[in-house]
Amino acid sequence: AQSVTQLGSHVSVSEGALVLLRCNYSSSVPPYLFWYVQYPNQGLQLLLKYTTGATLVKGINGFEAEFKKSETSFHLTKPSAHMSDAAEYFCAVSAGGTSYGKLTFGQGTILTVHP
């Protein structure tokens, strides 16, 4: 069984400030971890993913995340927020392989960026 917990349903930052969105997971098998972004009335766009190998993964739009097995965490960061980053962010886990798209999502974090 797998589960994801996102700490903080709303995060607000100033433009140019650090963005930190927290995600902790639980998985009985080696996890495949993802961050997706969703704009209003849109589908999900993949920001980045961890499968195996390097634990610090870089994604699109300047985002990155670090897989920490000991902490069962996969927090998303961006050094400098931009107004266009305002959206909802979902952390997700899957068992990978043929179950790659069977995703268990966290509850989401709405990111607000103010001038």
Next chain:
Amino acid sequence: DAMVIQNPRYQVTQFGKPVTLSCSQTLNHNVMYWYQQKSSQAPKLLFHYYDKDFNNEADTPDNFQSRRPNTSFCFLDIRSPGLGDAAMYLCATSRGTVRATEAFFGQGTRLTVV
């Protein structure tokens, strides 16, 4: 260059009137998924097809059915929509192999039940 296309983007249906949502893909992926996302909630998997094999999630209501006539198309049928079925419905695809890289999502269909 849309790869997973959902039609329509917005659908209004009457309480109890059957409705069908459509998903097509140009990726030739053998796995297709349907997720339901209610307002301010996380997406929740309803079912998926691995080629022609249908896999229902245990808690998916019987009111929800799906068809996959070929690799490219998959349909979500709601036999008797209730007010509680109003949601965004997301279709996704992935390669059904250990070399899968990611799941690709469509833009979603926002269903309103009146």
